[in-house]
Amino acid sequence: MKRKSALPARIRQRNVAIFSRLREANPQPKTELEYATPYQLLVAVVLSAQATDRSVNIATRPLFKLAPTPAAMLGLGEERLREMIGSIGLYRTKAKNVIGLSQLLLECHAGEVPDDAAALEALPGVGHKTANVVLNTIFHKPVIAVDTHIFRVSNRTGLAPGKDVKAVEAKLLESVPAEFMLDAHHWLILLGRYICKARKPECGRCPINDLCEYPDKLL
Structure with a gap:
């Protein structure tokens, strides 16, 4: 059964656009941790x-x-x-x-x-x-682990604002379109690690710059 989103159509469309661009930039995102099993x-x-x-x-x-x-x-x-x-x-x-x-x-x-x-x-x-x-x-389950990078990106962009990790995770599960859920975790981590950095976000090269609600963008 497909998830039925309670989000307004405008927000759903924006979220699809966000993850479409992240997927286009990195079609097969992976963890940067090295492992064989x-x-x-x-x-x-x-x-x-x-x-x-x-x-x-x-x-x-x-x-x-x-x-x-x-x-x-x-x-x-x-x-x-x-x-x-x-x-x-x-x-x-x-x-x-x-x-x-x-x-x-x-x-x-x-x-x-x-x-x-x-x-x-x-x-x-x-x-x-x-x-x-x-x-x-490993098991390809549609879950998201909210670390500091994902917490920051979710709040800055307006994708899934929340005061704590649990709130952000719950909001992401509601906000991320189903077709992107499996890879959303890696896309958001990599965005936060290399572009949407804590002290000096590189907004000028961010693929979702125009979709982001961060009021202090560095262009």
Whole structure:
């Protein structure tokens, strides 16, 4: 059954135009985290909290060669894991969580990453945002993980204004046209990361400049 939008026709048309342009600029958007399996993406997303994708990739390239699976990660051990991810913020807590989630994946899910939000969020270090990234990227579910970039873009553009992450997520689920929902997460992150930056947005090269409601555009 198709979603029936309660948005005014003008807003629906604008939103279609926004995502049509984002799709035209980047037809197949992807996460910038490097991974080869669902487990590796899960670990990378857990490590990426309050860290850049670039710093996580630098750490996980050698890590995933030594510990590509939950069993191998447990064999590596928490102390060695801490050493390998020491360049990433909050590395002690993250190492503990990665070991914990690896153990639970083996005990409860035969070493496989579950495709269920509740099961994912039951894993150490996996919150709602992390679960949504995995569900969207690996299992192609139409969900959106609202990080700082998406929160900023959603409010600045007027696409999905909200005072907190939950409000923005709910508004995005209402505002993003169904045909664009699967890739909306990546388009909005990349827009916020490279164009709609926090301190100095590059509005002059933004593909949706004329559709954006930001009053302080830098042209």
